[in-house]
Amino acid sequence: MKSIAELLDLKGKTAIVTGGAVGIGFGISSRLIEAGANVTIADISQGNLKTAQQKLNSTSRQVAYIQADISKEQDVNKIIKQTLSSFGSIDILINNAGIYPSTLVTDMTLEDFDRVLSVNLKSVFMTTRAIAKQMIKKKKGGKIINITSIDALHPSSAGLAHYDASKHGVWGFTKNVALELAPHNILVNAVAPGGIATPGTQSTQKPGQLPKGVDMRKMLEDFLSRIPMRRMGEPDDIGKAVLFLASDLSSYMTGSQIVVDGGVLLT
Numbered sequence: 001m002k003s004i005a006e007l008l009d010l011k012g013k014t015a016i017v018t019g020g021a022v023g024i025g026f027g028i029s030s031r032l033i034e035a036g037a038n039v040t041i042a043d044i045s046q047g048n049l050k051t052a053q054q055k056l057n058s059t060s061r062q063v064a065y066i067q068a069d070i071s072k073e074q075d076v077n078k079i080i081k082q083t084l085s086s087f088g089s090i091d092i093l094i095n096n097a098g099i100y101p102s103t104l105v106t107d108m109t110l111e112d113f114d115r116v117l118s119v120n121l122k123s124v125f126m127t128t129r130a131i132a133k134q135m136i137k138k139k140k141g142g143k144i145i146n147i148t149s150i151d152a153l154h155p156s157s158a159g160l161a162h163y164d165a166s167k168h169g170v171w172g173f174t175k176n177v178a179l180e181l182a183p184h185n186i187l188v189n190a191v192a193p194g195g196i197a198t199p200g201t202q203s204t205q206k207p208g209q210l211p212k213g214v215d216m217r218k219m220l221e222d223f224l225s226r227i228p229m230r231r232m233g234e235p236d237d238i239g240k241a242v243l244f245l246a247s248d249l250s251s252y253m254t255g256s257q258i259v260v261d262g263g264v265l266l267t
């Protein structure tokens, strides 16, 4: 039987974290690096990649930084190619990149809807399809972890119809792909965060980001008062749940979604 230290040890494994430069993605990247994995941080923002590089040991050969828009197939291929050339394999895929602009459905344009679905859902299809092929070829199994949201189960506020459609989509995709890839020992699970303090959630509170008719301050106050644990989550709260799913601690789990929300879905 493996010891707890061995179960958590990711040395020799390689992970890709999309949107891994700040917020939840950075929390996940940090824990995977600490557990010994090689990590590719793929992010659309060069500025955020620089911030991540400064926070992590920028000279470490354990981390690759790749600027990429996850909604574009050529960028997905670039991430895979560069990761394979830096580290030789891909064992863990974390589909984390996501956007959550707030717009009432009656004001929502086709472009608004397409953008959210492309970044949050189509990207998950493209990375999974390409990386599952690599994993199957290597015959060593793998882990795919999709960051959904409590909005994959229950709406948290008005203005997020496109977002909620995308996250329900990711959860449905997770379950079907888990079924399909289980015979290859590729385990596919999801983590559904509640309210987590990140640059993304901070920017939704800026004036001009609010949809007409939605009082964001009131909505946030209501949301906070509904959290039984009485605090927003930290990126590391999600990083720890993802580490569990990425490690051998979760050796018999596939097609599951772990809710990490301070109890908010109970209310």
Ligand SMILES: NC(=O)c1ccc[n+]([C@@H]2O[C@H](COP(=O)([O-])OP(=O)(O)OC[C@H]3O[C@@H](n4cnc5c(N)ncnc54)[C@H](O)[C@@H]3O)[C@@H](O)[C@H]2O)c1
Pocket: 018, 019, 020, 021, 022, 023, 024, 025, 042, 043, 044, 045, 048, 068, 069, 070, 071, 096, 097, 098, 099, 100, 119, 147, 148, 149, 150, 192, 193, 194, 195, 196, 197, 198, 199, 200, 201
């Ligand atoms: N923060 C929360 O309260 C919360 C709750 C539930 C679910 N989530 C989910 O967690 C994930 C991360 O959220 P966050 O709050 O950390 O976001 P964030 O905005 O703080 O950080 C997201 C990162 O993803 C990058 N990114 C955005 N679009 C990208 C693209 N097209 N290609 C590559 N990178 C891209 C950004 O540059 C940024 O570095 C998202 O999928 C989000 O839906 C967040």
